[in-house]
Amino acid sequence: MSGIRRKPGVCGMVMAVILGFLVVSPGDAPAAEVYKVGGIFSITGPASFLGDPEKKSMEMAVEAINARGGVDGRMLEAVIYDSEADPTKAVNAVNKLIHKDGVIAIVGPSNTPPSLAVLTYAERAGIPLISCAAGIGITQPVKPWVFKTAQSDVLAVAAIYQDMQREGLRRIGILTVANAFGESGAQQLKAQAAQHGIEIALAESFGAQDTDMTAQLTKLRSQNPDALVCWGTNPGPAVVAKNARQMNLGMPLYQSHGVASPKFIELAGEAAEGLRLPAGKILVADLLSADDPQKAVLQDYIRSYAARYQQPASGFGGYAFDAVHLLAKALEGSGGDKQKIRQSLEQIRGHVGVSGVFNFSATEHNGLGAEAFVMVKIEKGKWALIP
Amino acid sequence: MQEILQYLFSGLTNGAIYAVIALGFSILFNATELINFAHGEFVMLGALCLVTLWSGLHLPLPLALLLSAAAVGGVGFLFQRLAIHPVRKPDHIVLVIITVGASIFFRGLGMLLWGKDAFAVPSFTRKASVEVAGAVLTSQSLVIIGTVGVLALVLHFFFRRTLTGKAMEACAISRRAAWLTGIPAQGMVLLAFVLSAVIGGLGGLIIAPITMCSYDMGTVLGLKGFCAAMLGGLGSLWGAVLGGLLLGVLESLSVGLINSGLKDATAFLLLLMILYVRPSGLLGNRSVQRF
Amino acid sequence: MVRPSLHNLVPYAFFVVLVGSAGLWVDNPYYFQILSMIGIHALLALALNLLMGYAGQISLGHAAFYGIGAYASALLSARYGLSPWLALPCAMLAAGLVALVVGYPTLKLSGYYLGMGTLGIGMIVFIVFREWSSVTGGASGFVGIPPLGLGGRALLDVRSYYFLVWAVVLLALCGSQRLIRSRVGRALRSIHDSEAAARAVGIPTSRLKLQVFVLSAVMSAVAGFLYAHMVGFISPDTFSFIVSVKLVTMVVIGGMASIWGALLGAALLTLLPEVLHAFAEFEMVVYGLILMTVMIFLPQGLTRGILDIYALRRRQSERAARPAD
Known part of the structure; x- marks a missing residue:
């Protein structure tokens, strides 16, 4: 029982570790000049085949948008976290993005369970979330703040x-x-x-x-x-x-x-x-016929992805690529107001993306048709x- | 009937893989009473080394196999020297957690070295498959089942007939007593680690052609191998082989006769039943160190 | 019974002050999320520590009871409209019953075989969560778990949830401490040291082991309840074998047979991934290395290890001070 006397020390250590983490973690000093966009992808773990190209595509899309002058003269900044396809990690990441990094919108997660886990947080905080997962339960029934770009099963x-x-x-x-x-x-x-x-x-x-x-x-x-x-x-x-x-x-x-x-x-x-x-x-x-609306977008995506990463592009990265471009479109004229971004996302029609042609509406938050x-x-x- | 035979073939193939992995667990346990949770990662390393050496560098197959097995043995050597040996108070649970850490480390390393994608390895033999009474047995399955048999015999011979093997067994019974009789106990522990790693790597080599190789393939295989080793009785050579084959056949029969979604549940349920009846596995007889 | 002395109360007072002041000082919901997650993990580690650290019985399937608590409470409250506060005792009962039924035969095993047995139970429960999709929502998960309410209003506020979680942790801490210091606790530790000897002096080892197993399962179920109603979504992956192993790691790395150690282990292993984000692709390698290094150099766990170093330093400084006298 000699240890009892030292217990306060141990207890203090526990708390010191925790508080140390709170203090050491870099604070958030949001630069007013950029739009911060969050990404949550399964970059490692069992679904890395989705998350890895998604992360790369998101970075590529953000670079491309910034290269042409950003949105309304403001640059985009991607803050990306790895969820490892784990719902708990995704929940932590979504909280970090919303409350610490102060993002205006979130792309991802890559899989259905993490997406279902985080969407209540996005709803509560009023942050547009564009999931890259296939599960139909993400956008049906329609939730005001949740969209998705991956084709449903x-x-x-x-x-x-x-x-x-x-x-x-x-x-x-x-x-x-x-x-x-x-x-x-x-x-x-x-x-x-x-x-x-x-x-x-x-x-x-x-x-x-x-x-x-x-x-x-x-x-x-x-x-x-x-x-x-x-x-x-x-x-x-x-x-x-x-x-x-x-x-x-x-x-x-x-x-x-x-x-x-x-x-x-x-x-x-x-x-x-x-x-x-x-x-x-x-x-x-x-192989697509020349009049296919997606042909130019697809060839452009394939070319730039291969040039940037020396890897063949897949449709998986396209989910994040489309999400970023949809978001950029909705950001125009919004001034960073989340409600406005959400509303303009709902009004996007005929956006030609990698995964298909998106037609969002108040009742359709996936926006892809059979021709996808x-x-x-x-x-x-x-x-x-x-x- | 033809279906049952096919289930058996499939079960024996999977079971032989589990058996090879279980052998690695058993040998290490025999000399150190330690369960290495990173053992599945040795399987992964073996398979991915083969990918690099055979499919990547186009070395001749025997050389590629030899080098891969040696490489994994080297990793086992380093692992024992750097992570297990330095522990001051080797409590079992502490060593087990070190191996858990090692498994995460090796998986991370595998991901960095080979990337996140899976690789396919062609079959070792030209002949595609043989047919027995309408059921198909691939040539690689024969290679796998053959390897288990040969391996088990070689190990049996090693432990029963060679001085080193007997010394190792002596260490398993009492490390202190063995040390007193002049057996270099530390060396035996190191040897057991290397041997176990090589066998793990070998498991990776032989399954590479039938499945896909990726940095995260080791976890499930390690887990199944562990179950097989427990089922057969820890530390028992033939127990490991029996446990592996039994687990494989149980799994494949439960796919065929019950439901594939419940495959693992059925296998685990039977495993529990067996443990309840025989608390130290089918062929195990030594009482096992507690935590 | 140990008489409550001032000494025993000091760490608790310290704990309460720290948790309280952190709760009032912090105002970022992200930190509350992480701190609540640490609390839930701490509860699990405490539960497992009773079993592993004190009774010396390993469990590689504790995530199963965590999951049973979460699923039972989710089902009753979301599907059958029961108040979560009524669902909680049901969830605890469910986990306790399962633990009783599977614990009875399984705890007869020992050492690695017990590890294997509990692992098997964990796997079977995980597969039930995944395959029984009409009830559990299957692999895609269970959506729409209602948030907890207190006094007629929903506990959506992360700060209140943080206080709730840590109040439960405090309760569990006090409970564990009382148990450990009691006759039962001493009997448990005697099982840890030698089961045969314990039995020889008339301790009903089988019954005690089963009781502590059930208690540990019930505590884990409470953690599951807290998790389910915090996130509002559960899926089988949260209760997999990997999670069971992580819980064992928390207990060992914190220091077995130390309730504060369980807390420290839970805090460390929950925070580490958050901090290691910076390493991106290297995260796994670094995480594995840290785990190995801690265990190699502090095999008694962090609490004991750091106390040892502290004691060593003090001895050294005393020795250094002596010639000067």
């Missing part, structure tokens, strides 16, 4: 089912990754099946880090479906494609827009041949447009 599923109808496929098996992305995909696949005359024979799932999906594929094959839909993000779907090839599954395999990046072909190799998936137009930018997706297939290691 609803559209991706519709694109797949329309393609199946054209191909005459009726009975399908679905295989989804056991996380928020796969779950949302499975829900939409089930919800829209009836209206497209499609029957789901069996729904299975796999873990995001599983090394072998043969068991699931075997079970699906035993139901004799016409086709399979795999819903996940790299690397799982690439393993599914490989396993399907090894088992000579012999039925069309559809993938989701979660793998719509050049990386997928590299991972799945030969097994990627013949796969079909819905994708943003960015994958087939060069095209169906592509993989032929000889290249993306090909399915007409």
Whole structure:
């Protein structure tokens, strides 16, 4: 019990650490001349394939806007934090952005659970938030301050089912990754099946880090479906494609827009041949007809991203790229008034972005239509447009 | 029937991977009574080294395999010297937390060195797959299952027939007594670390072609390997192999016969049941140090 | 029973003054958010410390009880319209019952096998949160958890929430301290030192272990309740295996068998990521290095370690002072 006497010291230490943090943390001295825009992306962690290009695209978009003179003569400044796809970290980050950095709007988070976690904070503080996640629950029901730029799963599923109808496929098996992305995909696949005359024979799932999906594929094959839909993000779907090839599954395999990046072909190799998936137009930018409104924007984005980072661009970074440009448009003439930014965001029509053409309104905070997706297939290691 | 066979093949492939990882846990535990939570990261390092050496630098396969395994062994050596050895009062839980820190460190290092994207590695053999009664077994699965068998035999021989192996086993029973009889106990601990790291790396090498390799692949594999080692009985060589195969088969059967979403839950539930009946694993018999 | 002496009250008075003055001095909601998060983690670390530090039973699945508390309270208040204050006892009961049922067979295991058993429980509970989507909202999470209300108005104000969280922490601190200093506490520590010896002198070790396990689970459920109603959203990832490991790390790094250590560990591991933002891509490497370095050089944990250094310094300075006399 000799330690008792020293306890105040230990207790003081605890508090000293905490208070030290409060004092040491750099204070906020908002420069009046810049618009601070926050970003919350899963730069590391399991969703870094989203967050990393998003961070880079946001920085690139901000630089481009500043290079042409900023917005109303004021420069943009990006303050970006890493959420690691963790809702708690995202909540801390959103509070830091709003209350410490004093941002006027926030781009991100990259995934659905962190987005759902932070949106009440944005609502309470009255800060426009443009999420980059796919989940439909983010903008439906509509929340005044919350927008999103990523295409919803609803559209991706519709694109797949329309393609199946054209191909005459009726009975399908679905295989989804056991996380928020796969779950949302499975829900939409089930919800829209009836209206497209499609029957789901069996729904299975796999873990995001599983090394072998043969068991699931075997079970699906035993139901004799016409086709399979795999819903996940790299690397799982690439393993599914490989396993399907090894088992000579012999039925069309559809993938989701979660793998719509050049990386997928590299991972799945030969097994990627013949796969079909819905994708943003960015994958087939060069194949688009000259009168496609997005063609110029896409080619410009691809070129500048590759030049800036020596990496091929993907549609994922486009979510943040679009968000920043939408925000810049809404900022014009707002003088930094958040309510005005929110209102002008709602009034944006016909904004041509990387992910599609955005038409926001008071009741539509995602603003993308069915034409945001095209169906592509993989032929000889290249993306090909399915007409 | 054909399906059951396919589930078994899939389960054995996954199980053999778990078994290799479990072997690494067991060997280290045998000599040090320590569970290394960074073991999964050795698997990751092995796989990513192979990516660099084979797919990147186009070294001949055997050389690339050898160098990768050696590199991971080197990391294990440094880890023991720099992080485990200097601890003044080696309490088990303290060492375990050091390995937790190490796992985060290695993952961060892997991300810095190899980036955040996954890599694919081609199969070691030309022949794609063999068919048995309608069920497909890939050639890489055969490589994996073969490796486990050979590895287990070699280790069995090492511990039963060689002086070093016996000395290591003696350290496991009582480090102090072993030291008194003139066995360099510290050296044995170091050797166990290196050996365990090499085996972890080997696990990474053989699974690289069947799955995708990325900096964060180690966590889940390490966890499954740990479960397999516990299931078989910590410190037991054949227990680790049995535990791994059993865990793999249980998982794949629960996908086939129950529900793939509950795959891990079913496997863990059975694992708990087994532990309740046999509190020190299937083949384990020594009572285990408490925290 | 230990008689309440002035000595015992000093640290608490110190604690209350610090928490109070921080609460009045700080006015940035971000800091309140972080401080409340530290409080929630401190509560979890205290709960786990009772089990690990004093009874010597490791749990690698404590996030499960944290999650059960959060989900039970979220379900009852958001879906069934129960007042969160009524949901709280239900959540505590739920976590306690689960702990009782799974603890009974699991606590018969020891050492690493107990770690494995609790890990398995944590995984199973996590998978239930994820797969039972009609009830829990699945992997996408559970939205629309109502904020807490007090006296008819919502506790949206971050400052009030901060005070609420730390009041609970204070309660838990006092409770833990009382328990540890009691007969039961001594019995628990005897289990930590040698279970066989404890049993030999007639301590009902199995029952005691189970009781402290249940108590620890109930405390974790309270932390889950506080988290759920603060953020208004929960998803399975917040209660995963990684979180369980992080809790163990908090306890060990703070110093096992020290209630203030649990507090320190929780504070450090919650603040570290916030501070390490500056390292961007290097964050993980630095975090891992810090964890390893602390454990290598202060294997007894921060509290004991720093006290040791302090004592050493004092001895040295005394020795240095002596010749001068």
